[in-house]
Amino acid sequence: MEPVSLIAVTVIGHDRPGIIADATAGLAALGLNLEDSTMTLLRGHFAMMLICSGDRSPADVQEALAPLTADGRLKVSAAAVPDEDGSGDRSRRPYVLTVHGGDRPGIVSAVTGVLAAAGGNITDLTTRLTGTLYVAVAEVDLPADADADAVGMSLRDAGAELGVGVTLRPQETDVL
Amino acid sequence: MSIADWTEADLGVPGRVLTVVRAPEPVLAAPSPPADPADPAIVQLAADLVATMRVSPGCVGLAACQVGVAAHLFAVDVSQHPKTRTAHGTFVLCNAEVVEATRKEKGREGCMSVPDLTGDVKRATRLTVRGQLPGSGEELVVETDAFEARALQHEIDHCAGFLFLDRVAGAHAVFPRQTYL
Numbered sequence: 385m386e387p388v389s390l391i392a393v394t395v396i397g398h399d400r401p402g403i404i405a406d407a408t409a410g411l412a413a414l415g416l417n418l419e420d421s422t423m424t425l426l427r428g429h430f431a432m433m434l435i436c437s438g439d440r441s442p443a444d445v446q447e448a449l450a451p452l453t454a455d456g457r458l459k460v461s462a463a464a465v466p467d468e469d470g471s472g473d474r475s476r477r478p479y480v481l482t483v484h485g486g487d488r489p490g491i492v493s494a495v496t497g498v499l500a501a502a503g504g505n506i507t508d509l510t511t512r513l514t515g516t517l518y519v520a521v522a523e524v525d526l527p528a529d530a531d532a533d534a535v536g537m538s539l540r541d542a543g544a545e546l547g548v549g550v551t552l553r554p555q556e557t558d559v560l
Numbered sequence: 561m562s563i564a565d566w567t568e569a570d571l572g573v574p575g576r577v578l579t580v581v582r583a584p585e586p587v588l589a590a591p592s593p594p595a596d597p598a599d600p601a602i603v604q605l606a607a608d609l610v611a612t613m614r615v616s617p618g619c620v621g622l623a624a625c626q627v628g629v630a631a632h633l634f635a636v637d638v639s640q641h642p643k644t645r646t647a648h649g650t651f652v653l654c655n656a657e658v659v660e661a662t663r664k665e666k667g668r669e670g671c672m673s674v675p676d677l678t679g680d681v682k683r684a685t686r687l688t689v690r691g692q693l694p695g696s697g698e699e700l701v702v703e704t705d706a707f708e709a710r711a712l713q714h715e716i717d718h719c720a721g722f723l724f725l726d727r728v729a730g731a732h733a734v735f736p737r738q739t740y741l
């Protein structure tokens with residue numbers, strides 16, 4: 385049996401009802417299976433990314449989703465991606481990072497730079513701008529041997545230079 | 561006395577409605593210094609917090625930093641809220657601290673100082689708090705649960721310079737506010 389290939393699909397552009405229905409109908413017609421997907425509105429723009437699997441080429445996907453792009457207001461991309469082990473490194477510890485303060489350029493890069501220097505890996509990130517308030521919330525895996533208090537202190541120092549508040553706390557998971 | 565017997569009339573001064581400040585106002589992101597319960601300015605501020613809370617639709621608690629004053633006190637009144645179980649009516653506490661907190665549950669919170677966002681925050685649903693009454697300075701212990709416990713933790717966080725945003729459960733736990741009261 386041929387190995388099943390993975391294709392990463394992005395759809396971004398003008399929002400309207402029915403984009404997901406149309407896009408997934410195109411993928412289903414090709415016999416593709418949705419593995420992971422995420423969709424949100426970014427400043428009112430529709431934005432979806434997904435990984436699908438099946439014995440099809442990216443060109444097939446691009447062709448199947450071409451009707452979505454017909455009016456020029458949505459962009460679609462499809463690319464083959466290798467299989468990644470999505471289980472993550474279980475020796476790492478999950479934390480939640482919040483940054484909030486007055487909006488200015490460079491907040492995310494300064495804070496994430498501190499995390500990267502500490503070997504922290506961001507697994508999820510949401511940022512929002514409402515009025516003059518900028519908020520970023522990230523889920524971060526720190527190496528098991530990282531000193532989380534020291535990382536938190538470095539993050540607060542970086543935040544203080546930018547005039548933003550930063551908190552780093554363990555992510556609480558209830559296993560039932 | 562029991563906190564449930566306290567009313568703002570005990571303060572002896574009428575409250576004034578103050579302007580509520582919004583993030584990113586720096587006063588919201590810094591720990592508030594202890595408040596002297598006997599200081600007439602703090603007694604007036606306590607009355608002002610109650611008055612401001614009362615005129616703000618849906619408001620169940622207000623910390624001093626939310627009206628731009630760095631002082632460790634807040635007003636709470638959850639008695640009209642549908643999620644409330646135990647309620648002690650309207651009260652103001654100075655220098656309140658959490659003594660015991662158990663049985664965490666997730667709930668969605670909003671804040672007058674972050675008017676456009678809400679967030680899912682885990683808070684203890686059984687809570688014991690110790691604080692002082694404005695005016696007399698009498699130290700009281702408040703034991704409560706459910707929504708009053710959530711409100712108290714939210715306000716004590718304000719006094720420590722934290723917003724609910726600093727407590728949200730993860731990257732997908734912050735939401736644009738859907739309903740404005």
